Amino acid sequence: MSGLDFDLAHLFAGLMVLVCFLMLYQDRLYSLLNTFAVHAMVLSLAVAWQAYIQGAPQLYVTAAIALIFKAMVIPIALHRLIRRMDLHREIETVGGIGRTMLLGMALVALSISVMLPVTAAAGTLAREDLAFALSIVLLGLLMMITRRNAVSQVVGFMTLENGLILAATGAKGMPLVVEISVAFSVLIAFIVIGIFLFRIRERFDTVDVGALDSFRGDRR
Amino acid sequence: MSLGAIALAGVLLTPLASAALLALLAGYRATARLNVVASGLSFLAALSLIAVRPLPNDFLFVDDLNVVFIVLNTFVGFTTSIFSATYIRHELETGRLTPVYLRFYHAMFQVMLFGMSLALASQNVGLMWVAVELATLTTVVMVGIYRTHEALEAAWKYFILGSVGIALALFGTILVYLAAQAVVGEGLPAMSWIVLVDNAPRFDPALLNLAFVFLMLGYGTKVGLAPLHAWLPDAHAEGPTPISAVLSGLLLNVALYAILRFKVVMAANPGAIAPGPLLITLGLVSLVFAALMLYRRRDIKRLFAYSSIEHMGVIAFAFGMGGPLANFAGLLHMTMHSLTKSAIFFAVGHVAQAKGTQKLDDMGGLTVTHPALGWGLVLGVIAIAGVPPMGVFMSEFLVVSSTFSRQPLLAIPLVLGLLLAFGALILRLQHVVFGDATGESHKVDASYAPMLIHLALVLAAGIALPPAIVAWFQNVSRALG
Numbered sequence: 001m002s003g004l005d006f007d008l009a010h011l012f013a014g015l016m017v018l019v020c021f022l023m024l025y026q027d028r029l030y031s032l033l034n035t036f037a038v039h040a041m042v043l044s045l046a047v048a049w050q051a052y053i054q055g056a057p058q059l060y061v062t063a064a065i066a067l068i069f070k071a072m073v074i075p076i077a078l079h080r081l082i083r084r085m086d087l088h089r090e091i092e093t094v095g096g097i098g099r100t101m102l103l104g105m106a107l108v109a110l111s112i113s114v115m116l117p118v119t120a121a122a123g124t125l126a127r128e129d130l131a132f133a134l135s136i137v138l139l140g141l142l143m144m145i146t147r148r149n150a151v152s153q154v155v156g157f158m159t160l161e162n163g164l165i166l167a168a169t170g171a172k173g174m175p176l177v178v179e180i181s182v183a184f185s186v187l188i189a190f191i192v193i194g195i196f197l198f199r200i201r202e203r204f205d206t207v208d209v210g211a212l213d214s215f216r217g218d219r220r
Numbered sequence: 221m222s223l224g225a226i227a228l229a230g231v232l233l234t235p236l237a238s239a240a241l242l243a244l245l246a247g248y249r250a251t252a253r254l255n256v257v258a259s260g261l262s263f264l265a266a267l268s269l270i271a272v273r274p275l276p277n278d279f280l281f282v283d284d285l286n287v288v289f290i291v292l293n294t295f296v297g298f299t300t301s302i303f304s305a306t307y308i309r310h311e312l313e314t315g316r317l318t319p320v321y322l323r324f325y326h327a328m329f330q331v332m333l334f335g336m337s338l339a340l341a342s343q344n345v346g347l348m349w350v351a352v353e354l355a356t357l358t359t360v361v362m363v364g365i366y367r368t369h370e371a372l373e374a375a376w377k378y379f380i381l382g383s384v385g386i387a388l389a390l391f392g393t394i395l396v397y398l399a400a401q402a403v404v405g406e407g408l409p410a411m412s413w414i415v416l417v418d419n420a421p422r423f424d425p426a427l428l429n430l431a432f433v434f435l436m437l438g439y440g441t442k443v444g445l446a447p448l449h450a451w452l453p454d455a456h457a458e459g460p461t462p463i464s465a466v467l468s469g470l471l472l473n474v475a476l477y478a479i480l481r482f483k484v485v486m487a488a489n490p491g492a493i494a495p496g497p498l499l500i501t502l503g504l505v506s507l508v509f510a511a512l513m514l515y516r517r518r519d520i521k522r523l524f525a526y527s528s529i530e531h532m533g534v535i536a537f538a539f540g541m542g543g544p545l546a547n548f549a550g551l552l553h554m555t556m557h558s559l560t561k562s563a564i565f566f567a568v569g570h571v572a573q574a575k576g577t578q579k580l581d582d583m584g585g586l587t588v589t590h591p592a593l594g595w596g597l598v599l600g601v602i603a604i605a606g607v608p609p610m611g612v613f614m615s616e617f618l619v620v621s622s623t624f625s626r627q628p629l630l631a632i633p634l635v636l637g638l639l640l641a642f643g644a645l646i647l648r649l650q651h652v653v654f655g656d657a658t659g660e661s662h663k664v665d666a667s668y669a670p671m672l673i674h675l676a677l678v679l680a681a682g683i684a685l686p687p688a689i690v691a692w693f694q695n696v697s698r699a700l701g
Contacts, residue, residue: 118426126398137391141384153380160387167394173406174397175346 005053012046013132013166017108020139020159024104025097029082029089029151033075036155040070043162050169059169066165070158078151092148100146107138129170136163224274228282230265231290231337234258239330243323248312251326252305258330259294259301262337266294278408281343284696289340289477292555296469296562297333299670303566304329304462306667310573311460321365325460332358332466336474345393345411348478349386355471356382356442363459374454381441381451389438389478395431396482399423416485425491435482436498442475445536446506449529456525457578461569464521468528469562473554476532480539480700487542487701499540500630506533507637514644519578520568523648524561527604530641531557537634538619539700541626547697549618552685556611556678557604563674564600567593570666575659580648585657590664594653596671601649603678605642611681 019039026032044067051059082089093100111134116127140160144153168174238258245251269290273282282290308325311317317325335355342348360382364375400410403422409415420428437448444452456464479499486495510530517523535557538550574590575583586594603610616638623631 114430118430130395130398134391137387144380144384150376157380157383157387160384164387164390164394167391171394171398171401173401174394175406175408175411 008049009046009053009170010128012042012049013129013170015042016046016162016166017132017135017139020136020143021101021104023155023159024100024139024143024146027091027093027097029091029149030079032091032152032155033078036158037071037075039159039162040066040074043166044071046166047169054172056173062165062169066162070162074158078154082151091152094146094148100142104139104142107142108135111135111138126170126172130167133163133167133170136160136166139163222272222274224269224272224282227265227268227272228274228280228341231262231269231294232280232334232341234262234265235330235334235337239327239334242330243327246319246323248309248319248322251323252308255326255329256298256301256305259298259333262333263291263294263298266291266337276343276414278412279344279347280341281414282341284692285480285699286340286477288551288555288692288696289473290337292558293336293340293470293473294333296558297336297466299673300462300465300469300562300566301329303465303569303667303670304460306665307460307462307569307573310664316366317460325362325365328358328362329462332362336470339474340477343412343414344408345396345413345416349390349393352389352439352442352474352478353386355474356386359455359459359463359467359471362463363455365460366458368458370454371458374451374458378451378455381448385438385441385448387438388434388441392431392434392436392438392482395427395434396485399427399431413481417488420485420488421490423489423492425489425493428486428489428492432482432486432492432495432498436479436495436502439475439478439482440502443472443479443532443536444506444529445502445532446509446529449506449510452529453522453525456528457519457521461521461565461572464525465562465565465569468525468565469558472528472532473558476535476539476554479536483539484699484701496540496542499536501540503533503535503537503540504630504633504637506530507537508533508633508640511637511640511644514641515647517648518580520572520580520583520652521565521578523580523645524564524568524604527641527645528557528561530637531561531604533637534616534619534634538622541619541623541630542701543622543626544694544697545622546619546626547700548693549615549622551693551696552681553612553615553619556615556681559674559678560600560603560610560612563671563678564597564604566667566671566674567597567600570664571597574662574664576662577659580652582659583652584655584659586653589657589661592668593664593666596668596675598649598653599675600671601645603675605645606638609679609682611678611685614682614685 016039019035019042023032023035023039026035044063047059047066048063051057051063112131115131115134137160140156140163143156143159147153147156235258238254242251242254245254269282269287274280308317308322312322332355335351335358339348339351339355342351360375360379363378364371396416397411400416400419400423402424403419404410404415441448456467483495486492506529510526510533513526514523517526531553535550535554538546538553570593571583571586571590572578574593577583586597603612606613606616620631620635623634
């Protein structure tokens with residue numbers, strides 16, 4: 001494997017982790033969506049590069065889906081949704097942003113220290129890609145936990161999916177799953193936007209999940 | 221096409237085709253019937269899989285293990301569709317469901333059955349993941365179908381936790397592929413169960429260990445093992461009751477099946493950690509935790525949802541112990557739990573309709589006001605609490621006795637949990653079915669047949685398990701290692 005192949009793959013995966021941190025400190029919905037669009041764009045670059053160096057043309061489809069669907073359609077649709085339903089545009093976070101960032105750094109350190117020794121048998125590229133991918137998955141989880149707003153939880157989930165797709169494309173020659181998992185992320189996005197947000201809006205006049213917490217199963 | 225391939229196609233294509241048809245057709249009577257007929261046909265096709273097997277290909281296969289799950293799943297799916305027909309009629313009459321949602325409900329019901337059968341019959345690890353996700357998504361939508369405040373919160377919680385679980389499972393799946401790819405090369409074979417098990421001894425143990433942790437967390441969330449169970453009680457309580465029945469009776473089993481398959485791969489590798497202790501720990505925690513939680517429940521469907529967590533704990537514990545006897549007990553307990561718990565939910569669904577509430581405090585004296593439902597519920601609870609001669613008693617007895625002979629210390633928390641759960645269920649039951657009649661009381665047009673068939677099967681299994689089934693389960697148990 002030539003140096004350039006390796007360096008560029010690393011650059012894109014590292015950029016994705018970096019953009020995750022950018023997302024962690026956004027406190028407005030619009031800017032969060034814009035940052036997510038950037039995240040998806042970097043993902044499509046990373047996937048396209050993998051397609052090129054692995055000589056796997058089917059991965060270009062995955063890259064195109066990431067670019068068109070995740071970086072454009074979904075953010076634009078969510079933008080319109082927020083405007084039309086006149087949602088709160090600030091994001092309420094649990095715990096301070098500083099603490100969240102520190103936790104995020106700890107998670108990246110954790111995933112690198114877990115993945116690198118374990119995956120010694122896999123190729124160098126796959127192995128460091130996986131460490132980055134796991135960081136992105138964990139950062140997406142962190143975002144879902146620390147945000148109380150339904151839209152930003154969805155964004156957190158899509159970030160997590162981006163990490164998974166990065167991992168799947170990094171595993172050389174992994175069959176079938178890439179395309180299907182992308183199709184599923186599309187389906188998930190549809191379900192979320194189509195059903196949940198509209199219904200939640202209809203019932204609560206807010207997309208703040210905090211408002212849902214007033215109900216607690218047995219204690220009513 | 222061989223006979224086996226036709227049978228498998230019947231199991232998979234019947235629900236798919238009828239889902240499309242049900243989405244197009246309107247009208248309660250025709251669609252409810254079509255739903256029953258389609259589920260019945262899938263069950264018949266599944267039964268024929270016992271006799272004839274298709275040859276395994278890259279995507280699908282049938283072996284001794286998954287045929288047990290497929291037959292059980294399609295059977296409970298079939299009886300649930302019968303129960304669902306009367307249940308849904310009542311919901312339509314009371315206006316909780318509109319005709320548009322009814323169409324949607326029936327189509328989703330079949331898609332869910334398709335997803336579960338596909339997950340069980342898939343030979344490819346990735347395909348199985350996709351199928352489990354499909355089944356999860358359909359149940360999420362079904363849980364939220366009443367669109368009340370509570371139902372939406374339950375569906376949202378289920379969606380978020382379920383997706384996180386399924387995402388972690390995908391990461392684990394990718395890691396398994398990486399481990400396999402280094403040995404068997406790239407492409408489809410590196411994701412097939414048969415190849416994975418055959419080549420497992422040569423996989424990198426460290427990679428497998430890491431993969432198993434992710435798979436355990438991911439699919440464990442779907443099994444509802446504590447502390448990953450938070451979605452389960454809400455999802456059971458707020459959705460339509462037929463969905464609670466299939467969630468408890470079927471979907472939890474499908475997720476457990478995934479864990480079992482990966483456990484076999486792990487066990488075949490001498491360098492990897494033993495998967496048993498992890499399963500034992502999660503199982504015991506779920507059992508004791510859920511047993512304690514049973515005491516504070518005020519909602520009848522939530523009560524039985526916690527009971528499902530408890531039983532999944534017992535099953536995970538049994539499979540964690542491993543060995544022919546404990547595996548046999550685990551398989552038997554899983555079958556008995558599916559049958560009994562869905563029978564209970566069939567009763568509970570009509571009880572909630574009869575009383576107009578799910579709150580335990582507002583229902584009382586059921587045996588006086590609704591004798592058939594009341595006594596059905598009594599039988600169901602007696603069975604699930606593990607009273608002899610019901611089948612659940614026998615499987616629990618097997619779990620406990622095999623634990624005593626091998627790890628006596630572990631038997632203490634196990635027995636403690638079982639006794640705690642027993643006490644809680646009897647305490648609750650005594651108030652609901654006996655005593656003075658309280659709360660409202662409506663007449664319901666209930667379908668008793670599905671409930672009675674399940675309970676009769678459980679009773680029959682408790683008295684005398686047919687030798688053919690014993691031999692089959694023993695065979696599977698040995699293969700599970």
